[in-house]
Amino acid sequence: xxxxxxxxxxxxxxxxxxxxxxxxxxxxxxxxxxxxxxxxxxxxxxxxxxxxxxxxxxxxxxxxxxxxxxxxxxxxxxxxxxxxxxxxxxxxxxxxxxxxxxxxxxxxxxxxxxxxxxxxxxxxxxxxxxxxxxxxxxxxxxxxxxxxxxxxxxxxxxxxxxxxxxxxxxxxxxxxxxxxxxxxxxxxxxxxxxxxxxxxxxxxxxxxxxxxxxxxxxxxxxxxxxxxxxxxxxxxxxxxxxxxxxxxxxxxxxxxxxxxxxxxxxxxxxxxxxxxxxxxxxxxxxxxxxxxxxxxxxxxxxxxxxxxxxxxxxxxxxxxxxxxxxxxxxxxxxxxxxxxxxxxxxxxxxxxxxxxxxxxxxxxxxxxxxxxxxxxxxxxxxxxxxxxxxxxxxxxxxxxxxxxxxxxxxxxxxxxxxxxxxxxxxxxxx
Numbered sequence: 103x104x105x106x107x108x109x110x111x112x113x114x115x116x117x118x119x120x121x122x123x124x125x126x127x128x129x130x131x132x133x134x135x136x137x138x139x140x141x142x143x144x145x146x147x148x149x150x151x152x153x154x155x156x157x158x159x160x161x162x163x164x165x166x167x168x169x170x171x172x173x174x175x176x177x178x179x180x181x182x183x184x185x186x187x188x189x190x191x192x193x194x195x196x197x198x199x200x201x202x203x204x205x206x207x208x209x210x211x212x213x214x215x216x217x218x219x220x221x222x223x224x225x226x227x228x229x230x231x232x233x234x235x236x237x238x239x240x241x242x243x244x245x246x247x248x249x250x251x252x253x254x255x256x257x258x259x260x261x262x263x264x265x266x267x268x269x270x271x272x273x274x275x276x277x278x279x280x281x282x283x284x285x286x287x288x289x290x291x292x293x294x295x296x297x298x299x300x301x302x303x304x305x306x307x308x309x310x311x312x313x314x315x316x317x318x319x320x321x322x323x324x325x326x327x328x329x330x331x332x333x334x335x336x337x338x339x340x341x342x343x344x345x346x347x348x349x350x351x352x353x354x355x356x357x358x359x360x361x362x363x364x365x366x367x368x369x370x371x372x373x374x375x376x377x378x379x380x381x382x383x384x385x386x387x388x389x390x391x392x393x394x395x396x397x398x399x400x401x402x403x404x405x406x407x408x409x410x411x412x413x414x415x416x417x418x419x420x421x422x423x424x425x426x427x428x429x430x431x432x433x434x435x436x437x438x439x440x441x442x443x444x445x446x447x448x449x450x451x452x453x454x455x456x457x458x459x460x461x462x463x464x465x466x467x468x469x470x471x472x473x474x475x476x477x478x479x480x481x482x483x484x485x486x487x488x489x490x491x492x493x494x495x496x497x498x499x500x501x502x503x504x505x506x507x508x509x510x511x512x513x514x515x516x517x518x519x520x521x522x523x524x525x526x527x528x529x530x531x532x
Contacts, residue, residue: 120190124161126357127194129187132180134172136160136187138195139355143207143326143348146340149369153205153240155348156192157355166357178213185214186224195358197232205240207269212246216253222260229264236265240290245272251285258286269326273318283321291318293344295329301338306495309486311342319343333372340376391499394421394516395481398499402512405505408437411512418514419443425489425496425515432475432509434466440491445517457490470498474511478502486518494518 120129128137140154159166175181189208196206214221229236241261248254258268267289270282275294283291293314301308318325327339330349339347401414408429415427419441426442439461465471473482484498495518502511 120187120194127191127198129191131184131187132172132175134160134169136169136172136191137166137357138191139166139357140192140195140199141348141355142353143205143346144352145346146344146369151204151353152346153207154196154199154201155207155242155355156188156196156209158188158191159355159357173211181211181214182221185211185221189221189225190228193228193232193234197234199358202235202238204238205267206234206238207240207242209242209244209271211244212248212254215243215257216248216250222257225261226264236261237267240267240269242269242271242292243286243288245275245294248282255285274314280317283318283323287321288323290324290326290346292326292328292348295349298327298329298335298338301342302332302334308338308341311338315342315344333375336372337376337379340372341379390423391483391497391516394418394423394514395483395499398512398514399481399501402501402503405503405510405512407505408510410505411510412438412441415441415512415514421516423517425494425517426491427512427514428460430465430471430511430513434464434468434471434511436460436463436465437510442491458492460491468498470500470513471511474500474502475509478504478509489515 120127122128123135126137128135130136136158137160139157139159141157142151143153143155144150145152158169158172160169160172161167172184173181175184189210192206192208208225210221226236229239241258243254243258262268268286269290269292270286270288271292272294273279273283273291274297297307297311297314301311315325324345325343326346326348327335327342327344328348330336330339330347330351332351335349336347336351397418398415401418402411405411405414408431411429412427418424418427420443422445424443425445426440428440429437431437439459468484470482470484473484474480480501482500484500486495486497488494489496496515497518499514499516500511502509504510
């Protein structure tokens with residue numbers, strides 16, 4: 103690895119100074135000697151490193167360690183000093199890496215970020231000193247409470263005008279929420295590692311993760327999954343359609359003076375496993391819903407009237423997984439009442455009784471209506487969702503049929519099973 107060693111001058115504005123100690127570039131904020139380590143960030147699509155996050159380490163008795171307590175100081179001037187020292191170290195070391203084709207992720211404390219006149223000038227000056235293009239820098243806003251949000255917005259706008267990208271760290275934990283994303287309009291969002299851990303333990307969380315990633319994509323953000331340590335977690339991240347990944351599975355943090363040890367991740371094997379998982383889920387869905395779907399299709403053929411479906415569906419209502427059947431008109435308005443099974447009446451949550459009377463309700467916004475009318479005659483099987491009629495997780499089978507010149511949508515609610523995931527579209531021959 104070719105290094106370009108360029109010491110920084112003392113920065114009087116923040117009290118930050120870098121120097122060489124033991125062959126490495128160091129800084130000494132609050133009398134703590136610290137140095138940089140970088141952890142690679144990978145693109146799933148490109149299967150290679152596209153960035154690195156600057157992390158802080160100090161030399162302990164047993165080797166490099168996280169500097170405990172360094173970032174816990176309550177004094178604002180000390181927090182600015184610590185952030186400035188970290189920026190100085192990481193930018194200088196990134197410059198030495200000669201990695202112009204990578205992003206540098208820099209963590210900034212929101213409290214220090216509010217002191218924008220001082221820190222903004224320092225960051226810009228540091229980037230110019232080392233010839234690091236602002237477009238190569240991603241400013242990560244750490245997960246912290248923000249008291250002066252307008253000050254943070256001002257700082258974010260400054261860095262964006264400078265040419266830097268903005269990232270929100272640890273989304274899904276603590277104070278990182280959608281409001282912060284809507285207000286700050288980041289270029290990237292890093293999912294809190296706790297979301298992946300929870301998804302490995304709970305199938306419901308795993309099933310909802312792709313929707314969360316889709317929501318973030320729709321706000322204009324790239325999505326990063328961090329803290330990935332196992333192949334199962336990597337598969338969950340890939341299945342959720344995240345863009346970038348980071349974690350010990352791929353590479354541990356390392357100094358620029360040491361070789362960066364990359365795990366030999368077999369991307370093709372991961373993709374093959376993911377495809378097999380999707381196939382297994384589809385097969386499982388067809389196995390569990392196939393007979394019901396066939397009966398449902400038979401009950402909806404050549405209907406003379408909307409109520410004709412209700413009478414034909416009587417045979418389906420005895421199935422242990424079936425909750426109810428109902429019919430919608432071409433506008434998504436329910437024709438008639440729900441016809442509930444005994445199981446639905448016994449299992450449903452009585453607290454939702456005000457929502458149970460569905461005659462005349464509009465379900466136009468539901469995917470099971472929209473997808474059915476987009477392709478009349480084709481069966482649609484919805485994602486699992488919470489039924490407002492009884493607070494049960496259910497899946498809706500729907501199909502649009504023309505009856506006496508008008509379009510109607512026949513619907514069948516069935517109980518969700520843990521092993522039924524995703525969405526399946528089937529032709530009439532299913």
